[in-house]
Amino acid sequence: MEIMMPGTSSLSVSHDQTGSPFSVIESDPGVFTSLIRKLGVQGLEVIEIYGIEPWDTDHLEPNGLIFCYLCTDDNDSQEDAGSDNELEDRDAQRVWFANQLSEDACASQAILNVLLNCPDIDIGEQLRDFHAFTEKMSPVMRGLAIANSPFIRNAQNSLARPADIRASLHAVAAATIETQNSKQKPQDILKLPPAKKRKASGSTSKSKQSTADGTDTKQESYHFIGYAHVDDKVWELDGLRKSGPLEVGEVDGSARSARRSWMDIVRPALRMKMEKYLRSAGEGEHIRFNLLAIVEDRYQKASDGLEMLKRERTALERRLNETFPDGWADKVDPVLLASSKEAFSTSVRPSSDGTVFSRGFGSHKMEKELAILEMPSRKLPGVWDECVRNAMSAKIAVEDEIEKSRNMHTEHIGRTFDYEPFIREFVTCLHNEALLEKALSQKAGDEDTNERPRTRRKARMKR
Numbered sequence: 001m002e003i004m005m006p007g008t009s010s011l012s013v014s015h016d017q018t019g020s021p022f023s024v025i026e027s028d029p030g031v032f033t034s035l036i037r038k039l040g041v042q043g044l045e046v047i048e049i050y051g052i053e054p055w056d057t058d059h060l061e062p063n064g065l066i067f068c069y070l071c072t073d074d075n076d077s078q079e080d081a082g083s084d085n086e087l088e089d090r091d092a093q094r095v096w097f098a099n100q101l102s103e104d105a106c107a108s109q110a111i112l113n114v115l116l117n118c119p120d121i122d123i124g125e126q127l128r129d130f131h132a133f134t135e136k137m138s139p140v141m142r143g144l145a146i147a148n149s150p151f152i153r154n155a156q157n158s159l160a161r162p163a164d165i166r167a168s169l170h171a172v173a174a175a176t177i178e179t180q181n182s183k184q185k186p187q188d189i190l191k192l193p194p195a196k197k198r199k200a201s202g203s204t205s206k207s208k209q210s211t212a213d214g215t216d217t218k219q220e221s222y223h224f225i226g227y228a229h230v231d232d233k234v235w236e237l238d239g240l241r242k243s244g245p246l247e248v249g250e251v252d253g254s255a256r257s258a259r260r261s262w263m264d265i266v267r268p269a270l271r272m273k274m275e276k277y278l279r280s281a282g283e284g285e286h287i288r289f290n291l292l293a294i295v296e297d298r299y300q301k302a303s304d305g306l307e308m309l310k311r312e313r314t315a316l317e318r319r320l321n322e323t324f325p326d327g328w329a330d331k332v333d334p335v336l337l338a339s340s341k342e343a344f345s346t347s348v349r350p351s352s353d354g355t356v357f358s359r360g361f362g363s364h365k366m367e368k369e370l371a372i373l374e375m376p377s378r379k380l381p382g383v384w385d386e387c388v389r390n391a392m393s394a395k396i397a398v399e400d401e402i403e404k405s406r407n408m409h410t411e412h413i414g415r416t417f418d419y420e421p422f423i424r425e426f427v428t429c430l431h432n433e434a435l436l437e438k439a440l441s442q443k444a445g446d447e448d449t450n451e452r453p454r455t456r457r458k459a460r461m462k463r
Helices: 029-038 073-080 090-094 106-115 124-134 139-147 150-157 162-182 255-280 298-323 334-343 361-373 377-416 420-432 436-440 444-449 451-462
Strands: 044-049 064-071 208-210 216-218 221-230 233-237 246-250 289-296
Touching: 029 044, 029 106, 029 150, 029 289, 029 377, 044 298, 064 106, 064 255, 106 139, 106 150, 106 221, 106 233, 106 289, 124 139, 124 150, 221 255, 233 255, 246 255, 255 289, 289 298, 298 361, 298 377, 334 377, 420 436
Parallel strands: none
Antiparallel strands: 044 289, 064 221, 064 289, 208 216, 221 233, 233 246
């Protein structure tokens, strides 16, 4: 099928409408950060927050929130019960909202429902075209557009484990066979699917399993709900809610403080959800939800801080050279003077001026330089010392973000690397060398020595 997308030439562009399915990904902040960057969003990252009190969130100034919780078919159906009878909210028409039609597109669904309602962020050319293309669509058609977008699907699947990709393909094949056997009616195809996210067992084919005695055991599944501030209201964006966005409250105050004050509106709603799922959890069970916040990229923020200090040092040394033509090295702290050679460089950037990210960096720099020009000469050495001290702290912050990014990349490689060909070849070699049967018939004492590492590996796979 061929569709003309905005921003394309007069030639038709082929878009895959029946491509591979979405694969589940982990509700990890590093995975979500990688996903929004693959979608083309600039200047943002996703972090996990462990409290919703003002001292936990106000300094972050989040652009949006994503609440991930464990759900079952029973409580999910209870939440959706009566949603068809809700009155249509005209204010909700200003909100970009898409229903979830693809069962495992949960991560992309939640992120898009939040990001496409944030006008002040750079979502990239691809998402801008997608937003314009779907602006006049209904929520169901927007959900269909997400499910049929190769760009969004490939971005999410690139972060999935190979085992989850194979499981999603198997689920499609199983669903196709089941549909053919049951002769599903065409009008049932566009029904909203049940919440079905990363399964603890790694299976995506069924929401329940039958035990040997005939009883049903529920599989664990996770669902994502977004929260965003649009104009003067706060909205809950649940892709499985048929009636659309749910208004949480109205924001009072100036637009300047809106990003901070909207958290005061969403906080009671989040607290109610958390208390609800804590009550539903059995005794001894661990917490089955987490809260992710979409915030300003902390590496870019820390890097801009260090770059500003570089410009400040240059302006200060220019004034010092003019004020003390015979030299000013004896007027500053000798320890800081020796440290200044390394204080302004990082493991990825030299001490010279580098790239900046903030839009207001230039105006802030002009203000700093003007203040230095008007500064009394006697204060220059002390201000230079303070600049170097601040640079040492800023360098630590930048290096922490660099190390975090390296660790995230290492985890991504370990998560997405396909170990199955190696394991298959290794087992084949053991069989060819007549060592497989011996390895499988080890004594119980030998098995006990490896019991703890095996348990850890299984727990990590079930996460």
